[in-house]
Amino acid sequence: MKITPSARVLRMLGEIEFDEWQCIAELVDNSLDDFTEILRAGIPWAGGYHVSVHLPTTPNGELVVEDTGQGMDRERLERAVRAGWSGNDAHDKLGLFGMGFNVATARLGRRTRVLTTRQGDPEWIGVDIDLDRINDDFEADDIAEPKADPNEHGTRIIVSRLKAERATWLSKNGANLRNHLGGVYSWILENRPFELTIGGIRVKPVRHCRWSDDRSVLYNRKERIPAYIEIDTKLEDGLACSDCGEWQMPGHRECEACGSSRVTVRERRVHGWLGIQRYLDKKEFGIDFLRNGRKILRWDKRIFSWRNPNGELGNEEPEYPVELAHQGGRIIGEIHLDHVPVAYQKNAFEYDDRSWRAAIEMLRGNGPLLPQRAKEAGYAENHSPLARLVKGYRRNDAGERCLVPGDPNGKGPIHPETRAWGREFQNGKAEYQSDDLWWQAVLDYEAAKRGEKAGKADASTPDGADTAAVLEALGVPSVWTSPTAPTATVVGATATSGTSGRETLQERIARYVRDSTVYPTLTKSLGDPEIGYVQVEARRLTVGKLVDDKGNPTPVLLDQRRGMSFTAFLDLEHVVFKRFGMDPADLLLMELAVLLKVRSDSEWSHSQIIAAIRVSSLSDTALDSQAVGAEAQELLANIRQRMTRAVDATGDPARAFQYLTPDELTSTEIAMVAEGRVARTSDLGTKAEFLLYVPALFLVRLVEAWPEAFMDGLVFKGLHEGVTSLGARRLGVARIVGYLADLATVVPASLPSQLERTRLSIRLLADELSEEQ
Numbered sequence: 001m002k003i004t005p006s007a008r009v010l011r012m013l014g015e016i017e018f019d020e021w022q023c024i025a026e027l028v029d030n031s032l033d034d035f036t037e038i039l040r041a042g043i044p045w046a047g048g049y050h051v052s053v054h055l056p057t058t059p060n061g062e063l064v065v066e067d068t069g070q071g072m073d074r075e076r077l078e079r080a081v082r083a084g085w086s087g088n089d090a091h092d093k094l095g096l097f098g099m100g101f102n103v104a105t106a107r108l109g110r111r112t113r114v115l116t117t118r119q120g121d122p123e124w125i126g127v128d129i130d131l132d133r134i135n136d137d138f139e140a141d142d143i144a145e146p147k148a149d150p151n152e153h154g155t156r157i158i159v160s161r162l163k164a165e166r167a168t169w170l171s172k173n174g175a176n177l178r179n180h181l182g183g184v185y186s187w188i189l190e191n192r193p194f195e196l197t198i199g200g201i202r203v204k205p206v207r208h209c210r211w212s213d214d215r216s217v218l219y220n221r222k223e224r225i226p227a228y229i230e231i232d233t234k235l236e237d238g239l240a241c242s243d244c245g246e247w248q249m250p251g252h253r254e255c256e257a258c259g260s261s262r263v264t265v266r267e268r269r270v271h272g273w274l275g276i277q278r279y280l281d282k283k284e285f286g287i288d289f290l291r292n293g294r295k296i297l298r299w300d301k302r303i304f305s306w307r308n309p310n311g312e313l314g315n316e317e318p319e320y321p322v323e324l325a326h327q328g329g330r331i332i333g334e335i336h337l338d339h340v341p342v343a344y345q346k347n348a349f350e351y352d353d354r355s356w357r358a359a360i361e362m363l364r365g366n367g368p369l370l371p372q373r374a375k376e377a378g379y380a381e382n383h384s385p386l387a388r389l390v391k392g393y394r395r396n397d398a399g400e401r402c403l404v405p406g407d408p409n410g411k412g413p414i415h416p417e418t419r420a421w422g423r424e425f426q427n428g429k430a431e432y433q434s435d436d437l438w439w440q441a442v443l444d445y446e447a448a449k450r451g452e453k454a455g456k457a458d459a460s461t462p463d464g465a466d467t468a469a470v471l472e473a474l475g476v477p478s479v480w481t482s483p484t485a486p487t488a489t490v491v492g493a494t495a496t497s498g499t500s501g502r503e504t505l506q507e508r509i510a511r512y513v514r515d516s517t518v519y520p521t522l523t524k525s526l527g528d529p530e531i532g533y534v535q536v537e538a539r540r541l542t543v544g545k546l547v548d549d550k551g552n553p554t555p556v557l558l559d560q561r562r563g564m565s566f567t568a569f570l571d572l573e574h575v576v577f578k579r580f581g582m583d584p585a586d587l588l589l590m591e592l593a594v595l596l597k598v599r600s601d602s603e604w605s606h607s608q609i610i611a612a613i614r615v616s617s618l619s620d621t622a623l624d625s626q627a628v629g630a631e632a633q634e635l636l637a638n639i640r641q642r643m644t645r646a647v648d649a650t651g652d653p654a655r656a657f658q659y660l661t662p663d664e665l666t667s668t669e670i671a672m673v674a675e676g677r678v679a680r681t682s683d684l685g686t687k688a689e690f691l692l693y694v695p696a697l698f699l700v701r702l703v704e705a706w707p708e709a710f711m712d713g714l715v716f717k718g719l720h721e722g723v724t725s726l727g728a729r730r731l732g733v734a735r736i737v738g739y740l741a742d743l744a745t746v747v748p749a750s751l752p753s754q755l756e757r758t759r760l761s762i763r764l765l766a767d768e769l770s771e772e773q
Helices: 007-013 020-041 074-080 100-108 164-172 174-184 186-191 354-364 371-376 385-393 415-426 436-450 465-474 505-514 584-600 606-617 625-650 653-657 662-674 678-683 688-692 696-705 726-744 752-768
Strands: 049-054 063-067 109-117 123-130 141-146 154-162 194-198 216-219 223-226 228-241 263-281 286-291 294-300 329-336 488-491 516-518 524-528 532-541 556-560 565-570
Touching: 020 049, 020 063, 020 100, 020 154, 020 164, 020 174, 020 194, 074 109, 074 123, 100 109, 100 154, 109 141, 154 164, 164 174, 174 186, 174 194, 174 294, 186 194, 186 294, 216 385, 223 385, 228 354, 228 385, 263 354, 263 385, 263 415, 329 385, 354 385, 415 436, 436 516, 436 625, 436 752, 505 516, 505 532, 505 556, 505 565, 524 584, 524 606, 532 584, 556 584, 565 584, 584 606, 625 653, 625 688, 625 696, 625 726, 625 752, 653 688, 662 678, 696 726, 726 752
Parallel strands: 049 194, 286 329, 488 556, 532 565
Antiparallel strands: 049 063, 063 154, 109 123, 109 154, 123 141, 216 223, 228 263, 263 329, 286 294, 516 532, 524 532, 556 565
């Protein structure tokens, strides 16, 4: 079989810079192209679509890539191995360059055998390309091998006499190769029935861990920005050469670059999605750009930078992430650019091509992403898909406002935990596939800011509704449950059989795992350098009660797994948490202190060990005036908005306005001017919007003076008009006013006891808020 060029040129192709994974991908591309051709033809295909890569296990081993494709006849095989020829359409296939096969194989080794057969053919046919034996006659040896089954079909490529450094890399990097190609081919492996195995292990698509389609944030109190934006923009069709891929001017029948007559009308379309990752990462964020299903760029961040065309050379600077950039970013996406030319190594697009520039402008606009920077540069506000995401998600504050999971105790974001959850997502763990766990952490944080929801009082008392209302106003439940002494239990990993029909220990632990969710702030390594550490997965029970081996209720249960690794189950409905307000961390640390004291043979007391663990592993639980102040301001902002809507609903905003003192009016006007609301200062009192800018203490006085506008579920849940007892009314209002005053008076210099009171008031007041409609 004649091949070109000469052996000398083929050997030179092996010097072209291709990484090992790129060489493997070049060979896999041809198989996937064949599969795609079968799918498009609608041909029923027995045996499935499988590509198998067998890696060498020794320096003298072989690399084998085989598929279950259509196979080739002799004529097509001869063309396929001829350097410089490509039977692939330059726009529809992955194998874009005719040199790809020759470069990849010559880069890996000095001998390549290609065997192929079609269904019904009597034998395998092939060619043996030995770079040490081919002379200037360009002839390679033919191969013919018998078939075990006439229905066999496919192609097999065997590369031997591997270069030493290539053989070593391939033999040691099977897992890395699977992971990398799982990213490169993730879209294909997810959306087509193709299977790729490397070293006998299936390559799994490395999928994006993004928020679901229905998640969103409310920006600036008015604009709803989704966490997933679908992109599908069809550009004007164009003429392109099927051989070299060059786009042509309208009216041309022959390619201006290569002279080919295979010039056809081609679709030009930018499609895919942009979205928000469920966790922040310093490296794993950015946009993936694909061509024909294969990712050419992964985690690309150049789209986040803007260059001022009227500025100095080299003025390009990133616009995302800017705020807390050291934490990383979370904007991601997959954009298909099948019409944009790529570099021969398939690791970059032709960035000077107008098709690339047009696609980028469509995704990010032609001006700055950030509104203030756009204004300063003389551009209108950027409303592109990327600009919307940057605007809505550039901040990383915990809670619904920024869609960031937070600590269930209201301490702030839990970025390390969510990154760990992302790894479990990639590992395929079932409970991490949907965004439910992340969303629950957002809700738990919001709930922590509001405080634990208390059970409703029993109104079926002899004294009727007024009695229940008075008891509720006093914070006393009408039904008393006798508390059970708090205990915690450590259980072993070995099942213990009970009497007939009773649940075994293993069954009970399995039930607890099933009926619980991860409690992120205590799922970590806990300990201190002096006494060592234990690895804890904390889980919050959501169904039923937590009991020890004897059936007694317990707030904490430790299940030892391997070594010093534990699952800690927490029953947050236990009386010690619900009625006595204990921190789950305190009881867990008590149990761990006993274990660590024995393990380390420490002379420290249990209280010393607990203190050390607190400082070393739970430093984020310390009282901080700035953090408490921020929590107070966030809740006050929410209450302001609710009170504004409530006053507008009365149709009498002038009544609220009349309670302002001259000093408070001046402060309100100053705040509005600072927020750019200068025009609205002239009609103060005609609308309730001024409540968004009044001093916080004015809100306290307004609730006290006009409670019927805000109670009975309008802003706060407490009954007012529905209670006939004057004493109950006063108690209900006094409770709200007291909590609100604590929030309004918090200052940076507050003492720890004052901060504790404010944080408690934050949680209690948040629990008093009515459900938003």
